[in-house]
Amino acid sequence: MNYIHFESIDSTNDYILKNIKYLKDKTVVFSDIQTKGKGRNNRIWYSPKYENKYNLYVSILLLPDFKEKNIKLLQNLPHYNAVILHRVFLEYGVRTKIKWPNDILFENKKIAGILCESVIFGDKISIVVGTGVNLNMKPFQIKNIDKEAVSLSIILKKNINRDDFLKCYVDKFFDEYLKFVNFGFSSIYEEYKENFAYLAGDKVFVIDNLGETIEGKYKDIDKEGHLVLNTDFGDKIINVGDVFNKIKS
Ligand code: BTN
Numbered sequence: 671m672n673y674i675h676f677e678s679i680d681s682t683n684d685y686i687l688k689n690i691k692y693l694k695d696k697t698v699v700f701s702d703i704q705t706k707g708k709g710r711n712n713r714i715w716y717s718p719k720y721e722n723k724y725n726l727y728v729s730i731l732l733l734p735d736f737k738e739k740n741i742k743l744l745q746n747l748p749h750y751n752a753v754i755l756h757r758v759f760l761e762y763g764v765r766t767k768i769k770w771p772n773d774i775l776f777e778n779k780k781i782a783g784i785l786c787e788s789v790i791f792g793d794k795i796s797i798v799v800g801t802g803v804n805l806n807m808k809p810f811q812i813k814n815i816d817k818e819a820v821s822l823s824i825i826l827k828k829n830i831n832r833d834d835f836l837k838c839y840v841d842k843f844f845d846e847y848l849k850f851v852n853f854g855f856s857s858i859y860e861e862y863k864e865n866f867a868y869l870a871g872d873k874v875f876v877i878d879n880l881g882e883t884i885e886g887k888y889k890d891i892d893k894e895g896h897l898v899l900n901t902d903f904g905d906k907i908i909n910v911g912d913v914f915n916k917i918k919s
Contacts, residue, residue, distance in 0.1 A: 671840060676701040681708050682729035683787055683800040690789060690796050695733040698840055700726065707802065710785055711912065715802050716814055723806035724832040725821070730843065732797040734851065740795050742894075746855040748772035748786045749895045751799050751843070753858045755782050756865050758839045764825055767867035770897045770913050775867055779820040780804075801839070805830040855895050863891055868913075874899070878911040888913075 672694055679685050679701040686699055704727050707715035717727050732747075734740050752772040759766045759774070759781070766782075767775045774782035785800040804812070806829055807821035822830050849857050868874060868888040876884045876899060884906060886899035897908040 671844070672697045674699045678703050678705060680704065680706040681800075682727050683708060683785060683798050686729050686731045686798045687787065687789065690731070693731050695731065696844070697731045698728060698836075699731075700728040700836060703727070708785055708800070709783060709802075715783065715785075716811075717802065718807075718811055720806060720808050720811065723823070723829050725805045725807060726801065726803040726832055726835055726839070728802075728836060728839070729798050729800040730840070732799065734795065734797070742854055743851060744786070744788055744795065744797055746850075746895050747797060747799055748784050749855060749862055750850050750858055751784050751786070751801060753861050753865075754839065754842050754846075755784075755801065755803070756861075757842055758835065759822070761838055762822060762826065762830075762835075764822065766865070768862060768865050769867040770891065771895065774803075776820050776825060778867075779818040780815075781820055781822065781825075799843075803835065803839075805832055805835055855893065859891075859893065862895075866891065868915075873915070875914045876908055876911045877914070878908060884908070884911075 674697060681704050682699045682701050686693060702724050703719050704717035707717035707727060709715040748771050752768045752774060755774050756766050756768060764776060769775050772784040773780055782801065782803040787798045789796045804819060804821035806823045812819050870889055872888045874888050878884060884899060884901060886901035889900045889905060890898040892898055899906045899908060
């Protein structure tokens with residue numbers, strides 16, 4: 671593993687994307703703050719530090735050999751990463767839930783988010799797995815986030831050592847990475863579903879990639895990692911989108 675640390679960077683994902691030609695497989699880039707942290711769907715990922723206490727802003731570069739299965743692998747890496755983060759929180763005694771596709775919640779409040787990006791050059795695929803974890807966010811900082819959020823330090827009522835959390839995460843990520851590459855989503859399917867934030871029948875709203883709101887009841891996660899929603903017009907399988915339990919105003 672090759673670690674690169676910054677005190678400040680625009681975005682750890684962007685650093686990798688800009689320097690991809692010079693970086694090795696499994697490079698881990700982390701920063702104390704990000705000045706332009708990116709969230710999913712062009713949202714901002716608020717990325718401060720507080721005194722000398724840090725949140726986690728980390729990106730992992732993966733350069734797998736290009737094979738047909740890597741496209742599927744790419745689709746399910748966010749799910750894999752979500753399961754890994756769930757396991758890391760368990761090590762801290764905290765049972766989180768996974769909100770499709772890859773938000774990590776504690777008591778319905780967001781504690782971590784994942785942004786996977788990829789670049790294809792000829793027959794090579796480069797994948798960046800970006801993870802932001804609210805480790806030491808203070809309540810006054812949480813207020814700057816536009817949705818309900820929480821930090822591990824607020825839950826455990828103590829400061830969290832960012833570097834210990836990072837090591838635990840990276841070790842767990844690579845412990846089962848080969849298994850995931852070989853067996854794909856099936857290697858984590860049960861664990862993903864067991865720790866899912868919704869129960870079958872829960873009413874949810876999904877904003878899909880076209881900005882349309884779809885209303886329905888959560889039914890299942892299929893074997894590809896898609897969301898299966900029971901709507902008035904029958905079951906709908908959703909590949910991309912954001913889930914909410916109430917309509918966004
Ligand atoms: C989301 O839930 O919207 C995804 C948030 C991903 C944030 C992380 S922080 C490290 C990496 N660098 C970024 O600019 N974004 C990701």
